[in-house]
Amino acid sequence: MTETETIHSSSRQRNGEAMAESMPVEDAFGDSQKEKEGPTLPGQIVWRNVVLMLLLHIGALYGLVTIPAASALTLVWTGVCFMISALGITAGAHRLWSHRSYKASMPLRIFLAVANSMAFQNDIFEWARDHRVHHKYSETDADPHNATRGFFFSHIGWLLVRKHPDVIAKGRKLDLSDLKTDRVVMFQRRYYKLSVVVMCFLIPTVVPWYFWGESLLVGFYLAGLLRYTVVLNATWLVNSAAHMWGMRPYDQNINPRENKFVAFSAIGEGFHNYHHTFPYDYATSEFGSRLNLTKAFIDFMCYLGQASDCKRVSHETVMARVRRTGDGSHKSG
Template sequence: MYRGTQTVGTCVENPTINAEDTEVEREMTDDVFDHTYREKIGPKPPAKIVWRNVILMSLLHLSAVYGILLIPLAKPATLVWACLCFTMSALGVTAGAHRLWSHRSYKAKVPLRIFLAVANTMAFQNDIYEWARDHRAHHKYSETDADPHNAMRGFFFAHIGWLLMRKHPDVIEKGKKLDLSDLHADKVVMFQRRHYKKLILCMCFIVPTVIPWYFWGESLYIAIYVPCLLRYALVLNATWLVNSAAHMFGNRPYDKNINPRENKFVAIGAIGEGFHNYHHTFPYDYTSSEFGIKYNFTTCFIDLMCYLGLASDCKRVSKDTIKARQLRTGDGSHRSG
């Protein structure tokens, strides 16, 4: 079983991996691409638009645009609070739903898992169980009909369109066959799933709005539009850019045979999640990048949690493995840092 070598207070790479072994034995394999999957022959099923989602997303983005206009009127403390809410929401997705629960790339103690679940609820991107299930399907069936946000269907679909229409039947069929026993066994994940509607009302909408209004007298109007709705829309789009832009724009230094790319701008906006060619090549690496903390706030956060004793067993790819892979399948654009 592949486990990252760990020392007290830090997460380091495992130096024992064979340089040619890029699909090492791990605790879970449902995030490894399935080369045996074949799309069904014949016409594609017609797209079925979910008009409720279209209306809600349109209203949210119109509200976010209006929120931008209100930024000059907001108190400095409110803008700082909005940034804190953005960061917390993003960590709930990146360090939580993505690296911890989707890929099991590190282990987290109960207090950290609770914090990440709360932060994930503030992000309101479906509950952890559903997010992790869809993300594992995205890796296992990347850019096929069974991929929830298949980038082969275009930028708009990969970015937001997949949320505005019914899932392709293959997404539902293959998603049901994934091994999600680890998520079922996680009491924090299942608690969030059971109480999700009440929790998102509190964490995504009430808390970001009430705190600036109550504690430093911000206008309730501005509190609703800036730290609540604008912040929410920004976190959504930062995450969606990983599905869209990072699958279309950038280089492929690790595997030129797949579409995911290295996109520094997405990495900055999504606090470390834009090194996507690397991530799809080595999905079990807790840093999601060859370069550790560079442009990668999420890795900084996980390293801090390791230092505090709240995280451990961080899985990392050895330099030899990375070099061997980029020489064998990369597009020649690899740089040392």
């Protein structure tokens, strides 16, 4: 039976007043969803992806070499591109579109879609679909980056092989009507390849060249390839490291862990035991904006009137879960 947690929906525009709302926990699954007996099917290697990922990481290593030659403005611009890219995943594809943990205005949704294209990790529709499958069938063959298959597979290997048939089959059964009726999501999906070329590679490269005379080579390898590769690996660490190393203060019966290094590198996505226990909490953490720049960004958008209805789990619900299923490592405050 699916477990139900009590979620409180809080709107910053109403000075933090909470309304009780009951939401299902996606990570609990019944007998019909359990992994099948028998060995896991070996993935068919997609050699094009292997070659492209190898070239990308070689290019990123060269980007490190260009850092001493880069101007201070280019270094700042690279950091800005990193933050925009990361928010396109964390605040956009993840917390907004995958979990619907808050509401965003049209201008904010457009910004997050553009930022998502800069991150280049599949379009919003595909990202959200696979992430919902990941939560519903976590650590089974239907999980796109099943961590029980090892660090390499859950980190990058899942992108180098064909999807397991269970991932495709379960994904087709999900209700994705909210994504299909979202004009921003479908517009980005329609023009995704063009948006990636422009946002992920062209703009990061051309802006420093045009505005302050940076070398196109430095712009491409530093703000383009190195920044893109760092964002990719920061996101992948949520799938790998945060499912393997750390504490499980909220639910010791699931693999996801609390991992501060991942929280830092993925701007707030490393409080993973909490997130898989309470997937509809917009903060994905019990502890506010600590190591959680994504929450701070969403809060700022609420202050500007661009975001609202942020769902939050009550302290009482959290503590009840800690006492019932936690591993004893919980520290409140």
